[in-house]
Amino acid sequence: MTTDEFRIHAHELVEWMTGYMENVEKYPVKSAVEPGEIFSRIPDKPPSNSEPFNSLLRDINEIIMPGITHWQNPNFFAYFPANTSPPSILAEMLIATLGTQCMIWETSPAAAELEEKMMIWLRDMIGLPPGFEGVIQDSASTATLAAILTARESITNFSINEEGAEHAGTLKVYCSEQTHSSVEKAVKISGIGRKNLVKIPVKADFSMDPEKLKEAIIHDKSRSYIPCCVVATLGTTGTTAIDPLRAIGEICRENGIWLHVDAAMAGTALILPEFQWMLDGREHIDSFVFNPHKWMFTNFDCTAYFVKDAGALIKTFELLPEYLKTRTRGSVNDYRDWGVPLGRRFRALKLWSVIRSYGTEGLRDKIREHIRIAARLSEHILKETDFEILAPVIISVVCFRYKPAGYNEDQINTLNEKLNHHLNDSGRLYLTHTIINGKYTLRMVTAQTNVTFEHVAKAWDMIKETARNLSP
Numbered sequence: 001m002t003t004d005e006f007r008i009h010a011h012e013l014v015e016w017m018t019g020y021m022e023n024v025e026k027y028p029v030k031s032a033v034e035p036g037e038i039f040s041r042i043p044d045k046p047p048s049n050s051e052p053f054n055s056l057l058r059d060i061n062e063i064i065m066p067g068i069t070h071w072q073n074p075n076f077f078a079y080f081p082a083n084t085s086p087p088s089i090l091a092e093m094l095i096a097t098l099g100t101q102c103m104i105w106e107t108s109p110a111a112a113e114l115e116e117k118m119m120i121w122l123r124d125m126i127g128l129p130p131g132f133e134g135v136i137q138d139s140a141s142t143a144t145l146a147a148i149l150t151a152r153e154s155i156t157n158f159s160i161n162e163e164g165a166e167h168a169g170t171l172k173v174y175c176s177e178q179t180h181s182s183v184e185k186a187v188k189i190s191g192i193g194r195k196n197l198v199k200i201p202v203k204a205d206f207s208m209d210p211e212k213l214k215e216a217i218i219h220d221k222s223r224s225y226i227p228c229c230v231v232a233t234l235g236t237t238g239t240t241a242i243d244p245l246r247a248i249g250e251i252c253r254e255n256g257i258w259l260h261v262d263a264a265m266a267g268t269a270l271i272l273p274e275f276q277w278m279l280d281g282r283e284h285i286d287s288f289v290f291n292p293h294k295w296m297f298t299n300f301d302c303t304a305y306f307v308k309d310a311g312a313l314i315k316t317f318e319l320l321p322e323y324l325k326t327r328t329r330g331s332v333n334d335y336r337d338w339g340v341p342l343g344r345r346f347r348a349l350k351l352w353s354v355i356r357s358y359g360t361e362g363l364r365d366k367i368r369e370h371i372r373i374a375a376r377l378s379e380h381i382l383k384e385t386d387f388e389i390l391a392p393v394i395i396s397v398v399c400f401r402y403k404p405a406g407y408n409e410d411q412i413n414t415l416n417e418k419l420n421h422h423l424n425d426s427g428r429l430y431l432t433h434t435i436i437n438g439k440y441t442l443r444m445v446t447a448q449t450n451v452t453f454e455h456v457a458k459a460w461d462m463i464k465e466t467a468r469n470l471s472p
């Protein structure tokens with residue numbers, strides 16, 4: 001493709017992109033294709049000769065688009081969001097055009113230094129203490145793996161990295177029963193072993209019970225196990241419960257245990273002064289992760305990972321092969337040493353574009369509005385006697401179920417599962433579920449970039465109507 005051809009296609013594509021954004025609400029939110037349908041429509045062999053870009057674009061429209069679930073549709077209320085926004089998309093175009101690989105400072109000093117500055121901006125926006133340093137990772141799962149590995153190395157005096165785990169003893173990691181599976185994955189693949197992940201019971205609000213944490217640690221120490229890391233969550237995936245950081249942090253300090261905080265979704269709410277209470281006890285945190293690629297309008301991938309002691313992180317990951325030796329080493333941040341991958345994208349540019357485009361006040365306005373929408377929805381749900389709310393509504397997630405009189409718990413679970421499928425199959429909205437105390441629970445997340453209360457009110461009308469027309 002020549003640059004002249006590129007210019008023509010790029011303009012066409014910008015029209016396509018703008019049209020998509022303008023019409024995203026007209027697409028069925030959840031793709032309705034059957035498994036294998038898209039696969040079977042793509043040729044078995046690659047083309048031998050060049051094909052025009054327009055034929056690719058035609059196939060994108062005809063083959064790919066029916067298999068897309070539209071996360072940017074404001075009627076997307078499922079999972080946690082993966083929001084994008086126009087300034088983020090523009091920056092992503094620039095990132096792809098520059099095509100920089102930002103493994104070390106020298107491979108693009110601007111990328112390394114913009115990343116350093118963006119992490120300072122974000123750290124200050126969310127209220128982490130000034131000593132913290134940050135790095136962009138691809139996902140919260142990767143950041144949590146980095147945290148568990150750094151905790152493992154710190155507690156063993158960096159011996160497992162060098163010697164292997166043979167003489168290290170049995171390490172234990174603690175998290176609540178409601179913690180995201182990325183913690184279990186990290187413990188499993190870190191060599192600590194899944195059976196050494198201790199799941200601490202939760203209180204009635206689904207937050208970790210610090211007393212039970214203390215008991216578990218005492219019990220493990222009495223058996224000569226080595227408590228290594230506690231993972232506290234701000235905003236659990238099921239119900240957005242907030243683990244009590246101060247109480248957990250004090251237990252960690254008393255016992256010399258690493259405290260990692262997973263705030264993948266709720267971290268964005270920390271930009272609001274009225275949500276700073278979630279960070280009470282921040283002085284005890286060793287590492288902290290949140291995902292601008294969830295709620296902060298920065299398209300996937302962009303995870304912000306912060307550490308109190310960058311030296312421990314670097315010591316866990318650094319290696320120095322001959323081909324990566326530079327004259328600037330030690331005086332700059334070479335982010336390849338701050339996590340698993342060597343190669344790195346220029347993701348700081350997206351954050352810079354998003355934060356400058358919205359401004360911190362603009363971001364706060366949008367996040368506040370999402371939280372307000374969730375509160376208004378919960379008021380509507382509370383008015384209906386045949387629906388109930390099943391967890392405290394803290395940020396932008398409402399957990400509820402249909403509970404008509406005259407049915408037993410099994411029938412109610414079946415009804416709600418049916419309701420969820422009916423709603424999603426309609427293409428008009430998309431909701432996902434969780435199980436709370438054995439109850440099939442619908443989760444409605446009011447945090448999509450373009451969601452308004454009108455979208456939620458319409459969805460709520462549809463949910464009520466669909467539910468009341470169902471039989472178990």
Ligand SMILES: Cc1ncc(COP(=O)(O)O)c(C=O)c1O
Nearest residue numbers: 080139140141180182237262264
């Ligand atoms: C609380 C929590 N932590 C971690 C993750 C994993 O995030 P990622 O996809 O960035 O690995 C999620 C995903 O939704 C989450 O809800």
